[in-house]
Amino acid sequence: MQPSVPASAAPPTLQVRNLRTSFFTRAGVVPAVNDVSFNVERGKVLGLVGESGSGKTVTGFSIMRLVDDPGRIIGGEILFGGRDLVKTSEEDMRAIRGNRIAMIFQDPMMTLNPVLRIDTQMIETMQAHRKISKEAARQRARDTLGMVGIPSPDERLKAYPHQFSGGMRQRVAIAIALLHEPELIVADEPTTALDVTIQGQILAEVQKLAATTGTSIIWITHDLSVVAGLADDIAVMYAGEVAEYGAVSDVLDHPLHPYTVGLLGSVPNRNKRGEPLRQIPGMTPSLLSLPPGCPFQTRCPRAADVCRQSPPMAEILPAHEARCFRPHLEEAGVAA
Amino acid sequence: MSVYLLRRLIQAALVMLAMSVIVFIGVYAIGDPVEILISPDADQAERVRAIAALGLDKPLWEQYFSFLGNALRGDLGRSFVFNEPALQLIAQRAPATLELAFGATFLAVLVGLPLGLYAGLRPNGVGAKTIMAGSILGFSLPTFWVGLMLIMVFAVQLGWLPSTGRGETVEILGMRWSFLTRDGLAHMAMPALNLALFKISLVIRLTRAGVRETMLMDFVKFARAKGLSPRRVIGVHVFKNILIPVVTVVGLELGSTIAFSVVTESVFAWPGMGKLIIDSINVLDRPVIVAYLMSIVLMFIIINLVVDLLYSVLDPRVRLESKG
Amino acid sequence: MSITTADTTSAPAKAPRVETPLRRFVSEFAESKMALGALIVFLAIVLIAIFAPLIAPQNPYDLAQLDIMDGRLEPGSQSADGSITYWLGTDDQGRDMLSGIMYGLRISLMVGAGSAIVAALVGASLGMLAAYAGGRTDTIIMRLVDLQLSFPTILSALMILAFLGKGIMNVVIALIVVEWAYYARTVRGTALVERRREYVEAAQCLALPTRRIIFRHLLPNCMPPLIVVGTIQIARAIALEATLSFLGLGVPITEPSLGLLIANGYEYMLSGKYWISFYPGIALLVTIVSINLVGDHLRDVLNPRLRK
Numbered sequence: 005m006q007p008s009v010p011a012s013a014a015p016p017t018l019q020v021r022n023l024r025t026s027f028f029t030r031a032g033v034v035p036a037v038n039d040v041s042f043n044v045e046r047g048k049v050l051g052l053v054g055e056s057g058s059g060k061t062v063t064g065f066s067i068m069r070l071v072d073d074p075g076r077i078i079g080g081e082i083l084f085g086g087r088d089l090v091k092t093s094e095e096d097m098r099a100i101r102g103n104r105i106a107m108i109f110q111d112p113m114m115t116l117n118p119v120l121r122i123d124t125q126m127i128e129t130m131q132a133h134r135k136i137s138k139e140a141a142r143q144r145a146r147d148t149l150g151m152v153g154i155p156s157p158d159e160r161l162k163a164y165p166h167q168f169s170g171g172m173r174q175r176v177a178i179a180i181a182l183l184h185e186p187e188l189i190v191a192d193e194p195t196t197a198l199d200v201t202i203q204g205q206i207l208a209e210v211q212k213l214a215a216t217t218g219t220s221i222i223w224i225t226h227d228l229s230v231v232a233g234l235a236d237d238i239a240v241m242y243a244g245e246v247a248e249y250g251a252v253s254d255v256l257d258h259p260l261h262p263y264t265v266g267l268l269g270s271v272p273n274r275n276k277r278g279e280p281l282r283q284i285p286g287m288t289p290s291l292l293s294l295p296p297g298c299p300f301q302t303r304c305p306r307a308a309d310v311c312r313q314s315p316p317m318a319e320i321l322p323a324h325e326a327r328c329f330r331p332h333l334e335e336a337g338v339a340a
Numbered sequence: 341m342s343v344y345l346l347r348r349l350i351q352a353a354l355v356m357l358a359m360s361v362i363v364f365i366g367v368y369a370i371g372d373p374v375e376i377l378i379s380p381d382a383d384q385a386e387r388v389r390a391i392a393a394l395g396l397d398k399p400l401w402e403q404y405f406s407f408l409g410n411a412l413r414g415d416l417g418r419s420f421v422f423n424e425p426a427l428q429l430i431a432q433r434a435p436a437t438l439e440l441a442f443g444a445t446f447l448a449v450l451v452g453l454p455l456g457l458y459a460g461l462r463p464n465g466v467g468a469k470t471i472m473a474g475s476i477l478g479f480s481l482p483t484f485w486v487g488l489m490l491i492m493v494f495a496v497q498l499g500w501l502p503s504t505g506r507g508e509t510v511e512i513l514g515m516r517w518s519f520l521t522r523d524g525l526a527h528m529a530m531p532a533l534n535l536a537l538f539k540i541s542l543v544i545r546l547t548r549a550g551v552r553e554t555m556l557m558d559f560v561k562f563a564r565a566k567g568l569s570p571r572r573v574i575g576v577h578v579f580k581n582i583l584i585p586v587v588t589v590v591g592l593e594l595g596s597t598i599a600f601s602v603v604t605e606s607v608f609a610w611p612g613m614g615k616l617i618i619d620s621i622n623v624l625d626r627p628v629i630v631a632y633l634m635s636i637v638l639m640f641i642i643i644n645l646v647v648d649l650l651y652s653v654l655d656p657r658v659r660l661e662s663k664g
Numbered sequence: 665m666s667i668t669t670a671d672t673t674s675a676p677a678k679a680p681r682v683e684t685p686l687r688r689f690v691s692e693f694a695e696s697k698m699a700l701g702a703l704i705v706f707l708a709i710v711l712i713a714i715f716a717p718l719i720a721p722q723n724p725y726d727l728a729q730l731d732i733m734d735g736r737l738e739p740g741s742q743s744a745d746g747s748i749t750y751w752l753g754t755d756d757q758g759r760d761m762l763s764g765i766m767y768g769l770r771i772s773l774m775v776g777a778g779s780a781i782v783a784a785l786v787g788a789s790l791g792m793l794a795a796y797a798g799g800r801t802d803t804i805i806m807r808l809v810d811l812q813l814s815f816p817t818i819l820s821a822l823m824i825l826a827f828l829g830k831g832i833m834n835v836v837i838a839l840i841v842v843e844w845a846y847y848a849r850t851v852r853g854t855a856l857v858e859r860r861r862e863y864v865e866a867a868q869c870l871a872l873p874t875r876r877i878i879f880r881h882l883l884p885n886c887m888p889p890l891i892v893v894g895t896i897q898i899a900r901a902i903a904l905e906a907t908l909s910f911l912g913l914g915v916p917i918t919e920p921s922l923g924l925l926i927a928n929g930y931e932y933m934l935s936g937k938y939w940i941s942f943y944p945g946i947a948l949l950v951t952i953v954s955i956n957l958v959g960d961h962l963r964d965v966l967n968p969r970l971r972k
Binding site for chain 1 (some may be wrong): 557559560561562563564565566567568569572576577581584628654655656657
């Protein structure tokens with residue numbers, strides 16, 4: 005598979021190759037992430053889009069190697085900094101987490117420990133990765149808080165999480181992620197739980213960061229409008245698989261996979277006022293009982309007999325891949 | 341904070357007052373006060389004199405206020421059996437009971453916390469299942485029977501530990517303590533373990549539940565995502581969170597431990613307040629009963645107050661609320 | 665495609681038989697082998713207690729049947745006249761321990777279940793009253809509940825026995841006083857939740873009589889938590905009765921319950937005659953553990969919060 009963006013001199017920050025993560029539950033094996041591949045380029049933002057249960061969060065945790073029992077990575081490679089994270093020891097992994105790859109969680113109300121002060125939670129992060137005096141660590145913590153736009157950081161360091169608003173807590177979480185200037189940040193719906201205005205501020209903040217520090221970002225979200233304004237590349241996930249993958253303009257302007265088309269159709273849009281919103285019929289199928297073949301076939305308006313076989317991921321347009329036998333090539337202006 | 345404290349103190353005084361009414365009604369209205377307060381050996385003339393002296397011919401509310409007035413001066417009557425002020429008897433016995441209760445609580449935390457932590461971190465392991473089965477047993481075992489079995493095994497068959505009494509004591513601040521001598525500790529071992537059994541189970545269950553709940557929290561995963569060592573994640577992030585319910589419950593249970601020491605003290609002939617109250621109920625030495633009930637309620641109130649304050653120290657969220 | 669198709673795609677596949685709440689409950693309960701075993705053990709204990717006069721080798725309360733010569737015999741000994749084998753030995757009166765335990769179980773279970781039933785009636789009524797009347801009535805009842813629950817059971821029981829004197833009836837009263845608050849709190853909590861449900865509001869709008877709303881709508885919904893609390897409380901009552909009898913505050917010495925049997929063996933324990941205290945304790949332990957296991961599992965099954 006090729007990177008969707010014209011290859012630059014530097015290799016991608018992260019390459020995920022045929023990743024498989026399954027949950028071995030009592031009810032059966034749930035293939036939460038099934039043969040997922042994508043690249044994250046240096047200094048770029050990859051939008052990982054999907055409904056809840058599509059496997060996007062598990063993909064994020066797989067990269068962090070934080071999949072908990074009964075989940076397990078059962079195949080594939082996660083190439084980062086010249087090594088395969090799947091095969092990295094837990095000890096080495098810990099040196100990478102929070103240091104070279106950081107993560108931001110969805111609910112800022114829940115990610116900070118309620119009984120520890122902010123400074124404790126920031127300083128421990130630094131001391132976990134390098135020998136640094138408490139004073140120096142506090143200095144760095146203060147600077148980072150200032151960087152993410154928290155006023156009077158000196159005072160705020162001594163506060164407890166409950167003394168912050170949701171938006172401020174997410175800024176603290178982002179500050180913690182930034183402490184070590186990581187090469188990659190996995191952001192799991194970090195703005196979903198926030199007000200729209202705060203969302204905008206945080207998005208702008210993150211965009212600026214990616215541009216200035218060269219940090220790569222995986223932005224996990226169910227919200228296409230967020231991705232449209234933020235991401236460089238986009239990977240649409242459905243039922244544990246990547247349905248469509250390409251540069252953001254390609255995917256949003258010329259969607260190939262019927263699921264992406266459905267997803268775009270169900271976003272309210274000023275240009276479509278008065279028209280009824282289209283919706284994708286049916287529900288996300290249970291990963292325990294997927295039909296053989298394309299997982300989207302039961303909901304797909306274009307489904308045909310061929311869809312009872314599994315479609316491979318294919319580069320249907322240049323640097324624009326989809327996992328579909330009957331992609332929307334008409335709309336893309338290309339003859340079948 | 342001081343407003344909060346004041347409010348709590350007023351509350352405590354009200355509960356104390358309510359208890360004095362209950363005890364007063366229990367002893368003076370339900371039971372026969374003449375029988376309760378005057379020695380059964382007294383002759384008729386003495387009885388009449390005593391009734392007048394005690395004001396038992398006065399209306400009930402007036403009697404209550406004189407009871408209350410005496411109680412406030414620390415006078416809860418004299419024991420028929422020992423012919424000493426009842427409160428003084430209680431005070432003499434209190435150290436034995438207190439050291440037993442504190443010893444048991446200490447043991448409960450010392451044993452229960454690590455076991456609960458282990459069971460919570462590996463909930464499906466054989467070890468965890470054994471621990472949990474043991475804790476069900478700990479809840480179900482009748483304390484007095486376990487006490488007897490302890491005596492049978494460790495005192496009668498193995499002969500390792502003495503079965504009754506406090507052993508050698510040391511006097512500090514006018515009170516006698518067993519836990520400072522080797523012999524005293526040996527005497528204390530079985531009673532303390534016996535009394536701790538139920539609390540150990542309680543601490544195990546609380547800790548395990550707390551660990552399992554906390555481990556699922558986002559902040560634990562976030563702490564791991566920061567690259568912290570498991571030791572730091574469990575030892576600081578998880579531990580500090582489970583400490584709040586554990587400390588609260590163990591603290592609040594201290595009162596019940598003191599009350600339940602009645603049973604343990606009877607089994608091991610431990611000369612504390614519990615042994616005294618059972619003997620007093622058996623011989624109807626009611627001034628001592630009243631003194632016991634009133635002082636144990638006071639202990640309860642003090643314990644609750646201290647635990648509340650401790651709770652606000654441990655949980656920053658509570659601190660803010662009480663300020664605002 | 666329309667919304668209707670969206671709704672029908674997730675129809676359940678097949679239902680082998682009609683699933684009634686009771687069936688579902690039974691099958692879910694039976695999932696735990698341990699709880700099922702505990703239930704069987706408990707039922708066996710109840711049967712032994714009920715039929716003790718028929719199956720016990722001797723009537724331990726009939727002093728004429730006791731032979732002091734048979735006192736403190738080891739388990740497995742023969743009686744002096746060779747008529748009985750004392751499988752669990754005898755106590756100081758020459759009482760067959762096995763018979764004594766069977767009869768003692770009767771008393772323990774009767775006191776435990778009896779006090780639990782009365783306490784449940786009193787507690788449930790007051791809890792329902794608190795939930796339904798609200799306002800000051802609620803406040804007063806719940807303050808009483810809080811006061812009661814803030815005291816350890818043994819202390820409340822001692823207090824009542826101190827006021828009323830010793831004796832088995834007073835022990836029962838003490839148990840009821842100790843227990844009612846748990847039921848009251850449970851019923852009030854559930855009833856308050858149910859009261860705000862739409863179907864109750866609908867019933868009120870229909871001007872159904874209060875009695876009907878309480879008995880047909882609120883009470884049935886309070887039953888599951890009430891059953892759970894009741895089960896655990898029976899075990900606690902049995903343990904507390906045994907404790908009070910052990911302390912000499914309960915049953916008369918002529919008709920010993922398990923607690924008193926254990927107490928009787930206390931003084932012989934030191935001379936190594938373990939069986940007088942040991943076996944009644946085992947009986948007590950098995951009874952309490954089996955009830956607790958059943959109660960624990962009932963709580964898991966009946967608690968909708970824990971249901972996946």
